[in-house]
Amino acid sequence: MLVRAFVPAHITAFFVPVFHDDPLKAGSLGAGINLDKGTNVFASIETGTLERHIHVAFNGEPVKREEAVISYSVAEKIVPKDFMGEVEIWQYFDFPSGYGFGNSAGGALGTALALSYAFGGTWLKAAQIAHEAEVVNKGGLGDVVAQLAGGMEVRVKAGGPGCGVVDNLFFEDYKVLVVPLGRLSTKEILDGEVVKVIEVEGRKSLEKLLKDPTPERLMALARAFAERTGLLTGELLELAGELDRVLKSPSSMIMLGKGLFALVREKELESAKALLADLNVPYDVAEIHEGKPKVGRWFGEGYR
Amino acid sequence: MLVRAFVPAHITAFFVPVFHDDPLKAGSLGAGINLDKGTNVFASIETGTLERHIHVAFNGEPVKREEAVISYSVAEKIVPKDFMGEVEIWQYFDFPSGYGFGNSAGGALGTALALSYAFGGTWLKAAQIAHEAEVVNKGGLGDVVAQLAGGMEVRVKAGGPGCGVVDNLFFEDYKVLVVPLGRLSTKEILDGEVVKVIEVEGRKSLEKLLKDPTPERLMALARAFAERTGLLTGELLELAGELDRVLKSPSSMIMLGKGLFALVREKELESAKALLADLNVPYDVAEIHEGKPKVGRWFGEGYR
Numbered sequence: 216m217l218v219r220a221f222v223p224a225h226i227t228a229f230f231v232p233v234f235h236d237d238p239l240k241a242g243s244l245g246a247g248i249n250l251d252k253g254t255n256v257f258a259s260i261e262t263g264t265l266e267r268h269i270h271v272a273f274n275g276e277p278v279k280r281e282e283a284v285i286s287y288s289v290a291e292k293i294v295p296k297d298f299m300g301e302v303e304i305w306q307y308f309d310f311p312s313g314y315g316f317g318n319s320a321g322g323a324l325g326t327a328l329a330l331s332y333a334f335g336g337t338w339l340k341a342a343q344i345a346h347e348a349e350v351v352n353k354g355g356l357g358d359v360v361a362q363l364a365g366g367m368e369v370r371v372k373a374g375g376p377g378c379g380v381v382d383n384l385f386f387e388d389y390k391v392l393v394v395p396l397g398r399l400s401t402k403e404i405l406d407g408e409v410v411k412v413i414e415v416e417g418r419k420s421l422e423k424l425l426k427d428p429t430p431e432r433l434m435a436l437a438r439a440f441a442e443r444t445g446l447l448t449g450e451l452l453e454l455a456g457e458l459d460r461v462l463k464s465p466s467s468m469i470m471l472g473k474g475l476f477a478l479v480r481e482k483e484l485e486s487a488k489a490l491l492a493d494l495n496v497p498y499d500v501a502e503i504h505e506g507k508p509k510v511g512r513w514f515g516e517g518y519r
Numbered sequence: 520m521l522v523r524a525f526v527p528a529h530i531t532a533f534f535v536p537v538f539h540d541d542p543l544k545a546g547s548l549g550a551g552i553n554l555d556k557g558t559n560v561f562a563s564i565e566t567g568t569l570e571r572h573i574h575v576a577f578n579g580e581p582v583k584r585e586e587a588v589i590s591y592s593v594a595e596k597i598v599p600k601d602f603m604g605e606v607e608i609w610q611y612f613d614f615p616s617g618y619g620f621g622n623s624a625g626g627a628l629g630t631a632l633a634l635s636y637a638f639g640g641t642w643l644k645a646a647q648i649a650h651e652a653e654v655v656n657k658g659g660l661g662d663v664v665a666q667l668a669g670g671m672e673v674r675v676k677a678g679g680p681g682c683g684v685v686d687n688l689f690f691e692d693y694k695v696l697v698v699p700l701g702r703l704s705t706k707e708i709l710d711g712e713v714v715k716v717i718e719v720e721g722r723k724s725l726e727k728l729l730k731d732p733t734p735e736r737l738m739a740l741a742r743a744f745a746e747r748t749g750l751l752t753g754e755l756l757e758l759a760g761e762l763d764r765v766l767k768s769p770s771s772m773i774m775l776g777k778g779l780f781a782l783v784r785e786k787e788l789e790s791a792k793a794l795l796a797d798l799n800v801p802y803d804v805a806e807i808h809e810g811k812p813k814v815g816r817w818f819g820e821g822y823r
Contacts, residue, residue, distance in 0.1 A: 331689065332689045335731075335732070335733070336689070336732065337673065337686045337687060337688060337729075337732045338686055338687035338688075338689070339675070339686035339687070365810075365811075371643070371681075377675075377676070377684045377686075380643070380681045382641045382642055382644075382681075383641060383642035383643070384641060384642075385635065385636045385640070385642070385814065387815065387816055425641075427639075428639070428641045429639070505810075505811070506669075506809075506810035506811050507669075507809070507810050510689065511691065512691055
């Protein structure tokens with residue numbers, strides 16, 4: 216049996232980390248955008264061996280348990296203890312890991328959904344297992360609930376699935392331009408002094424967004440947050456300024472990665488692309504993924 | 520400006536009403552199925568008049584305020600007090616009202632989403648306004664949150680949007696066969712003695728479903744609930760028995776309408792249709808609507 220799950224890449228625009236001893240009450244406040252590119256998880260389940268085996272691969276390459284702690288912990292919880300067979304979990308990422316696209320949560324949630332589909336379970340329980348694995352292993356705090364909500368999401372009450380509350384903005388006709396330039400360590404930033412400024416600025420941004428809940432306001436608040444927290448500086452800030460010259464809404468920084476994102480109208484797309492090509496900067500364009508992740512039996516011609 | 524919202528028809532399989540003075544805490548526990556047919560709401564907004572006008576029409580026929588209390592109350596909350604112009608809300612229902620397809624909530628939620636899209640607002644706030652109008656005016660308790668969740672939903676914590684918690688089952692390849700035969704008054708049943716049995720049986724059904732969360736179990740529990748509460752009797756029960764002869768999963772009663780529903784595999788569809796045609800009974804077949812309602816600007820060639 217082969218099951219496929221698609222989980223959107225999730226870009227955080229601004230956030231407030233909310234820590235709690237109970238992983239289901241830990242999470243984040245904030246806002247972000249889900250893309251129609253992201254993480255595809257293919258779970259292959261075959262019976263007929265004498266042992267219970269679970270294997271995880273990233274982009275076609277098998278990875279060891281210590282390199283995929285979150286995915287293995289999700290799988291161990293869902294695959295029944297007495298299952299005799301091979302479970303292979305193939306995760307494919309459209310964006311590089313560590314760049315702020317929520318790959319970790321995408322892998323966790325995709326694995327949880329695909330395996331729950333195969334072995335029994337529900338959406339909520341699968342999502343809770345993914346969220347807990349993310350929180351406990353410091354993969355992230357808010358990506359799983361954000362990816363479940365889809366679209367342009369606003370986390371108005373922190374917490375995991377069934378506990379936190381996620382709202383959605385109405386929007387139309389936007390594509391998302393992303394400029395992925397490198398990694399940032401979420402752990403390092405959340406352990407540093409900047410987290411205090413993030414908490415203050417994040418709460419302010421959320422309050423302001425809920426008073427004027429539009430995509431344009433989201434981007435303006437994201438940019439202000441990125442600059443005021445001191446996370447967006449130097450060359451990245453300069454590049455954001457360049458992009459702003461050809462776009463109506465400000466671009467902002469991917470939280471947390473060395474990269475930028477922007478909402479782009481169809482008619483703005485060509486000039487933005489031309490600018491980035493001129494500057495010799497890598498970029499990608501995605502649609503916004505509305506609604507839930509996808510999961511279902513897979514009858515495709517292989518692992519694409 | 521013309522905005523369209525689609526809200527799925529929602530069939531309740533079993534339920535426990537949960538009353539509360541705070542409408543957002545009122546709701547229901549239970550399970551049900553969302554269909555790809557349901558309620559389409561077209562909101563036409565035109566400025567340039569000297570007064571603020573709101574009009575509602577059901578299936579092309581204008582209706583008076585007292586005949587559309589829920590929709591008018593939703594619209595009055597969302598259309599700004601100082602708006603000068605015409606707001607026309609055209610609601611089209613794929614199933615007859617009062618038959619248990621959640622038309623009331625579909626109209627309320629569709630109106631709230633379309634008007635919030637046009638006038639500003641968020642998904643959560645729109646949904647809360649629709650839920651409150653439903654609860655206060657006794658349109659229903661759980662349809663709005665169920666329609667927001669889509670798919671095969673399980674209400675595990677009662678309450679309105681942002682307060683209640685809705686889970687989803689995994690399923691594959693089912694269509695939904697519906698046999699709509701007539702109306703039942705939700706109000707009368709909820710005010711009667713049967714509500715005590717409903718509460719006991721509904722809770723038991725929910726508990727059992729969460730232990731074995733599959734579509735087949737949902738249908739078996741729905742049928743047991745319908746019979747044990749004494750709601751499914753007489754000719755309707757006989758018809759359910761007839762249907763069971765050609766289907767693998769039991770059919771059950773639409774809560775609350777004089778009608779039946781069943782999960783049908785592609786290969787079972789023809790024999791079910793033939794049986795119902797033989798019995799000269801009206802029926803319809805729908806797909807399951809997964810995910811959220813739809814809302815967006817409408818550029819169609821008129822009101823379909």
